[in-house]
Amino acid sequence: MMSLVSYLIISLILFIVGLVVIIARKNIVAILLGIELILNAAALNFVAYSRYVTNNLDGHVFSLFIIVIAAAESAIGLAIVIRFFQIKETIHIDEATQLRN
Amino acid sequence: MIDQLFGFLSFYIPEVISILLMTTLLVAESSVKDEHAPRTKIHVYTQVVLGIVLITLFQNLGEKPVQIFHNAVTIDPFSTLMKIIMVIGTMGAVFISHSSKDIYSNLKSEFSIMAVGVLIGGMLLASANNMLTFYLGIETLSILSYVMSSLKREDASSTEAGMKYALYGGLSAGIALFGISHLYGVFGSIQFNDIVGQVAGLQGTDLAITLVASVLFFVGVGYKISVFPFHMWTPDVYQGSPIPVTAFFGIVPKMAGLAALVRISFVFLSAGSALTVSWVGLILVIAAMTMTVGNVTAIGQSSVKRMLAFSSIGHVGLMILGVVVMNEAGVKAILFYGLVYMFMTLIAFYITSHLSDMYGSDSYDVFRGLVYKHPVMAIIMAGVLFSLAGIPPFSGFVAKFNIFAVVIEQKHYGIAIVAAINSVIALYYYMKLAKTMIFGQASGEEKVVGFTSLNQAVIIALFIPVLFLGIFWESAMTMAGNAAIFIK
Numbered sequence: 001m002m003s004l005v006s007y008l009i010i011s012l013i014l015f016i017v018g019l020v021v022i023i024a025r026k027n028i029v030a031i032l033l034g035i036e037l038i039l040n041a042a043a044l045n046f047v048a049y050s051r052y053v054t055n056n057l058d059g060h061v062f063s064l065f066i067i068v069i070a071a072a073e074s075a076i077g078l079a080i081v082i083r084f085f086q087i088k089e090t091i092h093i094d095e096a097t098q099l100r101n
Numbered sequence: 102m103i104d105q106l107f108g109f110l111s112f113y114i115p116e117v118i119s120i121l122l123m124t125t126l127l128v129a130e131s132s133v134k135d136e137h138a139p140r141t142k143i144h145v146y147t148q149v150v151l152g153i154v155l156i157t158l159f160q161n162l163g164e165k166p167v168q169i170f171h172n173a174v175t176i177d178p179f180s181t182l183m184k185i186i187m188v189i190g191t192m193g194a195v196f197i198s199h200s201s202k203d204i205y206s207n208l209k210s211e212f213s214i215m216a217v218g219v220l221i222g223g224m225l226l227a228s229a230n231n232m233l234t235f236y237l238g239i240e241t242l243s244i245l246s247y248v249m250s251s252l253k254r255e256d257a258s259s260t261e262a263g264m265k266y267a268l269y270g271g272l273s274a275g276i277a278l279f280g281i282s283h284l285y286g287v288f289g290s291i292q293f294n295d296i297v298g299q300v301a302g303l304q305g306t307d308l309a310i311t312l313v314a315s316v317l318f319f320v321g322v323g324y325k326i327s328v329f330p331f332h333m334w335t336p337d338v339y340q341g342s343p344i345p346v347t348a349f350f351g352i353v354p355k356m357a358g359l360a361a362l363v364r365i366s367f368v369f370l371s372a373g374s375a376l377t378v379s380w381v382g383l384i385l386v387i388a389a390m391t392m393t394v395g396n397v398t399a400i401g402q403s404s405v406k407r408m409l410a411f412s413s414i415g416h417v418g419l420m421i422l423g424v425v426v427m428n429e430a431g432v433k434a435i436l437f438y439g440l441v442y443m444f445m446t447l448i449a450f451y452i453t454s455h456l457s458d459m460y461g462s463d464s465y466d467v468f469r470g471l472v473y474k475h476p477v478m479a480i481i482m483a484g485v486l487f488s489l490a491g492i493p494p495f496s497g498f499v500a501k502f503n504i505f506a507v508v509i510e511q512k513h514y515g516i517a518i519v520a521a522i523n524s525v526i527a528l529y530y531y532m533k534l535a536k537t538m539i540f541g542q543a544s545g546e547e548k549v550v551g552f553t554s555l556n557q558a559v560i561i562a563l564f565i566p567v568l569f570l571g572i573f574w575e576s577a578m579t580m581a582g583n584a585a586i587f588i589k
Contacts, residue, residue: 039278045282045285049285054289062232062282073244073267076267080248083260087260098261099340099341
């Protein structure tokens with residue numbers, strides 16, 4: 001039987017996995033994937049709270065907005081990464097060293 | 102129902118006009134035939150419409166506070182004044198972009214489109230009254246900012262700045278969203294109106310979750326206004342972006358984030374609970390660290406643009422002190438500081454933009470002996486630097502004084518001492534630049550060219566508030582004083 005706590009644990013795991021991916025991986029596309037994981041963790045939380053605790057539709061609406069905005073954000077992120085790749089011919093984050101004092 | 106909607110819209114005219122401006126700019130740009138033609142008409146059109154937005158905002162300033170669209174958006178004098186600051190900042194940035202060589206001419210109207218888009222996001226954020234509008238505002242602001250900072254598509258550092266901004270921004274927005282989701286679970290609503298009443302009664306697990314969640318929530322705002330430890334992206338993004346974009350980033354996203362910080366602080370703290378103590382403590386520590394890191398790092402910079410970036414971190418650290426006192430005097434101090442800071446930043450970036458276009462560099466050397474090359478420019482820049490450092494009679498002094506006054510009134514003596522020490526550090530690096538301009542020997546006999554009388558007129562017009570708000574600050578404070586914040 002799924003309860004609120006199981007959803008919260010799953011979303012916490014998603015959140016932590018996302019953070020670990022962002023910190024550990026050096027590939028920029030992988031970092032964007034990590035950000036998506038964090039956003040999805042939040043969306044899962046909203047739906048779970050909406051179903052088990054608050055009994056209103058705010059959470060559902062919010063999660064729909066999160067999906068839309070996540071799509072917009074990754075579109076922009078990927079576009080910038082493509083520019084970066086065309087200039088540097090790599091998508092390794094350690095190559096982003098132009099801006100150091 | 103329809104009548105009610107149109108009634109609401111009458112308070113929302115500034116935003117509606119801005120959205121129309123953004124869409125018409127898109128159409129106007131697609132009708133331009135020669136890619137490299139100067140975009141004078143488009144820029145004039147942008148300025149005129151933004152002027153109309155400004156007028157409608159001033160009309161809203163006199164209205165009573167009201168919550169519209171099912172309490173999703175608050176129109177109060179506080180948010181209206183913040184929007185006025187943002188609109189003037191956008192107008193200034195668009196004006197800088199017109200003559201700047203840092204933005205290629207085929208991208209100039211794109212700059213206007215993005216700037217107006219960010220402005221719309223900032224307006225939404227400044228008057229957000231529930232978590233959803235807050236999140237939408239912060240994302241509208243951010244997503245367009247990523248594009249703006251990577252506007253120089255062929256340039257490695259601009260692209261890298263955009264990429265860093267997008268990665269940091271996405272991460273911090275995600276973390277903030279995770280915090281918001283737990284706040285929704287605890288309070289059962291995303292409306293700020295519903296949350297205000299419940300904060301005082303929190304106990305046990307709910308209180309613990311709220312504490313953690315509001316720290317996560319703070320990450321999202323803290324990154325937008327670039328406070329320590331979320332300031333790491335600021336110098337890189339400021340350095341990599343074209344100068345008009347940097348000037349824009351120094352004003353609009355910061356003011357919007359500050360408005361959001363003030364509003365959520367009032368939501369969570371007005372009741373007074375265990376949350377209040379930890380939130381105030383958090384902001385005090387963060388403000389002290391932000392000021393110190395910003396100012397100390399600014400000393401060692403060789404690029405003026407990067408120095409201004411770090412000094413803006415220092416200014417934000419001082420501004421958020423107005424939040425900890427949690428009364429109207431603090432809000433007034435923030436508004437006044439924001440207004441003055443906006444004018445000072447615009448002028449400083451304007452002059453830096455012109456000089457860096459001319460010499461192809463923004464190091465301290467291009468300012469050497471500026472007083473012989475272009476006296477008007479040098480005197481105004483020196484005045485702005487004095488004002489930024491907080492020396493009377495310029496308005497920067499009054500702005501700093503207001504913040505100190507409210508902080509000391511609430512007996513936060515420790516932070517006042519830290520702020521005072523930081524003012525001295527700031528004085529050092531601003532005066533270093535002023536000394537280079539006035540006492541430094543110019544390398545050649547050449548004059549600064551291309552700074553037309555229109556540019557001089559604009560820069561003097563921007564300088565007048567910097568000078569006179571410092572002397573006749575009573576009237577400005579009365580205007581800001583009526584701009585009280587409205588939380589139901």
